Amino acid sequence: MYNLLGKEIRGRFGFPSGVITTNSDVARWMFDHVPQFGFYQGKSTTIEPRAGNREDILAQPTPDSLWNAVGYTNPGLAATIEGFKDLRDATPSDVFLMAQIGESNEETFAHCVAEFEAAGDIADGYEVNVSCPHADKGGILIGSDPDSVRSITAATRKATKKPIIVKLNAGVCGLEEIAVAAAEGGADALSAINTIGGPNPELSNQFGGLSGAAIFPTTVDAIARLRKVVSLPIIAMGGIRGAGDIRQLEAIDPNLFYAIGTALGGLTSHEIQEYFEVLVKDLADGTDYAAAMTMNRMLMDYHPFVVSEIDVYTDTVKVIKFHERLDADVDVGQFVFFKVGNTDSKPFSVASNKDRLELLVRGVGPMTNRACQLNVNDVVRVRGPYGQRFSLPHDRPVVLAGAGVGIAPIHHAAQIHPGPKRIFIGAVTAKELVYLDSFRQLGETSVSTDDGSEGFQGYIAQLVEKALAEEGLEDPVFLNCGPEPAMRALDEVQRKYAPPEDIYHVVERYTSCGIGICGKCSIESGERTCVDGPVHSAATFSPGVSHRDLTGKKIRYD
Numbered sequence: 001m002y003n004l005l006g007k008e009i010r011g012r013f014g015f016p017s018g019v020i021t022t023n024s025d026v027a028r029w030m031f032d033h034v035p036q037f038g039f040y041q042g043k044s045t046t047i048e049p050r051a052g053n054r055e056d057i058l059a060q061p062t063p064d065s066l067w068n069a070v071g072y073t074n075p076g077l078a079a080t081i082e083g084f085k086d087l088r089d090a091t092p093s094d095v096f097l098m099a100q101i102g103e104s105n106e107e108t109f110a111h112c113v114a115e116f117e118a119a120g121d122i123a124d125g126y127e128v129n130v131s132c133p134h135a136d137k138g139g140i141l142i143g144s145d146p147d148s149v150r151s152i153t154a155a156t157r158k159a160t161k162k163p164i165i166v167k168l169n170a171g172v173c174g175l176e177e178i179a180v181a182a183a184e185g186g187a188d189a190l191s192a193i194n195t196i197g198g199p200n201p202e203l204s205n206q207f208g209g210l211s212g213a214a215i216f217p218t219t220v221d222a223i224a225r226l227r228k229v230v231s232l233p234i235i236a237m238g239g240i241r242g243a244g245d246i247r248q249l250e251a252i253d254p255n256l257f258y259a260i261g262t263a264l265g266g267l268t269s270h271e272i273q274e275y276f277e278v279l280v281k282d283l284a285d286g287t288d289y290a291a292a293m294t295m296n297r298m299l300m301d302y303h304p305f306v307v308s309e310i311d312v313y314t315d316t317v318k319v320i321k322f323h324e325r326l327d328a329d330v331d332v333g334q335f336v337f338f339k340v341g342n343t344d345s346k347p348f349s350v351a352s353n354k355d356r357l358e359l360l361v362r363g364v365g366p367m368t369n370r371a372c373q374l375n376v377n378d379v380v381r382v383r384g385p386y387g388q389r390f391s392l393p394h395d396r397p398v399v400l401a402g403a404g405v406g407i408a409p410i411h412h413a414a415q416i417h418p419g420p421k422r423i424f425i426g427a428v429t430a431k432e433l434v435y436l437d438s439f440r441q442l443g444e445t446s447v448s449t450d451d452g453s454e455g456f457q458g459y460i461a462q463l464v465e466k467a468l469a470e471e472g473l474e475d476p477v478f479l480n481c482g483p484e485p486a487m488r489a490l491d492e493v494q495r496k497y498a499p500p501e502d503i504y505h506v507v508e509r510y511t512s513c514g515i516g517i518c519g520k521c522s523i524e525s526g527e528r529t530c531v532d533g534p535v536h537s538a539a540t541f542s543p544g545v546s547h548r549d550l551t552g553k554k555i556r557y558d
């Protein structure tokens, strides 16, 4: 056991604020599977909800480092407090639960802490973020001045008797003075370091913060400088990859706590679990194997793709075909991000990668409408593919069901699955039945339209129910994709014909990074669809229960 600010905790590791465990579902998964996870650092909350920056919110300059400009995405104070109530119930009693405040002045910081306090015993302490390097207000703008750090810390100190942890940025002039000011204001501990600010053209914000291995030397330097001027406990972070890095920091102070973030980019949840098992063994054995498990290849680099052909279904439903195909073999459900020019980047399922990459685009907003205006010979940039490898069994009948833009991954699945398949596709109206001719060549295909303009009139789940009753398929395996209410209806029908383990859903939650870092795409189990999915079995996932909006707020369908 370790003692952090008076609380006995089970491990001296955590995830830094804003990285991976950014909501209660992901945190719960990690609590349940990572016993070394001893303290939780919530992501920055502000009084009002903030949508944050549009994608790209991350960029990868080197295989082991990231730029980020998330832009304080959060559901606002009231919803964050509700999330913490949920989190408190899920948190083991030997984990220290920290809420992070990302406000801009004494009053607003103190107000947030007071509201948390009024909600009951839902946090063990408060982290004061005066160090975000890309904040439009607050962050490093207030964290570079010792007087403001002192007064903000003192104001939050007055609002609670619980520990205050002040998070620092090593990019400021006079780090030591800032740390002393925090201590004078009443801080009980320090977190260091936040990301180091700088420009990056891939970020929609154009300016962000650098994290990962590139900043580790700065972390070592900062911890050494802090240790000389304050005796407060320090939670060290900034590019830590493994036991070798921890030994370097331990040489400065053997009592540090460690938060590890960027290094875990691209890892599945179970790989993170294994990472921490190996890390503690490394620390005991004097080895450094865990570091080799961390992110060390380019996951976010873009490649130019030239439009070769466009199939126009309607003004807002098009299939864009490129000259190039993705280098990798693309499995069922895998997806890419693509951007038109140097604007925002959004996720799209691979609809085909047989001879060339094909993407189905429905215009619903700025990026997709821009994509619908593309012409032959235009150049876009694509990154990916993302998502776990997944394939369907070859020796059993496979039932594929796709609705709306969910037709895209179902088309790719139908193309690459060599075994027998029965296909169902649904759309609002006949004109939006994308890839119909291709589907008919790939297997027996039935269609539904809401308006009855082609095939069965009604929803796809009704069509599938009718067909299953009439055709009596033996031992089927199901794969669905579409809006979650449609997948929920399909799931309910299919459970009459197969156990949940044989029903799969391609899940398309709000997906902002694709590499497991932002935590936004999580499902209720706490798995992140971009690294653990997007294909999830009905044994662990029920579609159409809830989803998170772009601020991270959980919205229930019912």
Ligand SMILES: Cc1cc2nc3c(=O)[nH]c(=O)nc-3n(C[C@H](O)[C@H](O)[C@H](O)COP(=O)(O)OP(=O)(O)OC[C@H]3O[C@@H](n4cnc5c(N)ncnc54)[C@H](O)[C@@H]3O)c2cc1C
Binding pocket: 055, 335, 344, 346, 347, 348, 349, 350, 359, 360, 361, 362, 363, 364, 365, 366, 367, 368, 369, 405, 408, 409, 507, 508, 509, 510, 511, 512, 534
């Ligand atoms: C894994 C995955 C695969 C997808 N495949 C396809 C596809 O093949 N074809 C297709 O047309 N669309 C697909 N989408 C949805 C597509 O990403 C959104 O329609 C697109 O991001 C909208 O961006 P916008 O700027 O046009 O609109 P915005 O105004 O930014 O958003 C409009 C709506 O689109 C959704 N959306 C916006 N951003 C995201 C995001 N980052 N992740 C998920 N949803 C978002 C939200 O519901 C939002 O309300 C997929 C989404 C995911 C997560």
Ligand SMILES: Cc1cc2nc3c(=O)[nH]c(=O)nc-3n(C[C@H](O)[C@H](O)[C@H](O)COP(=O)(O)O)c2cc1C
Binding pocket: 016, 017, 018, 019, 043, 044, 066, 067, 068, 070, 072, 100, 129, 132, 167, 193, 194, 195, 211, 212, 213, 237, 238, 239, 240, 259, 260, 261, 262, 263, 517, 518
């Ligand atoms: C995507 C992302 C989001 C972040 N969000 C926050 C945040 O909300 N508040 C904060 O204090 N730090 C935030 N940080 C900084 C981290 O908490 C941490 O200080 C930094 O990433 C260094 O650790 P690492 O190199 O192990 O990732 C964020 C970092 C990343 C990469």
Ligand code: FES
Binding pocket: 510, 511, 512, 513, 514, 515, 516, 517, 518, 519, 520, 521, 522, 528, 529, 530, 531
């Ligand atoms: S964790 Fe960022 S999109 Fe999945």
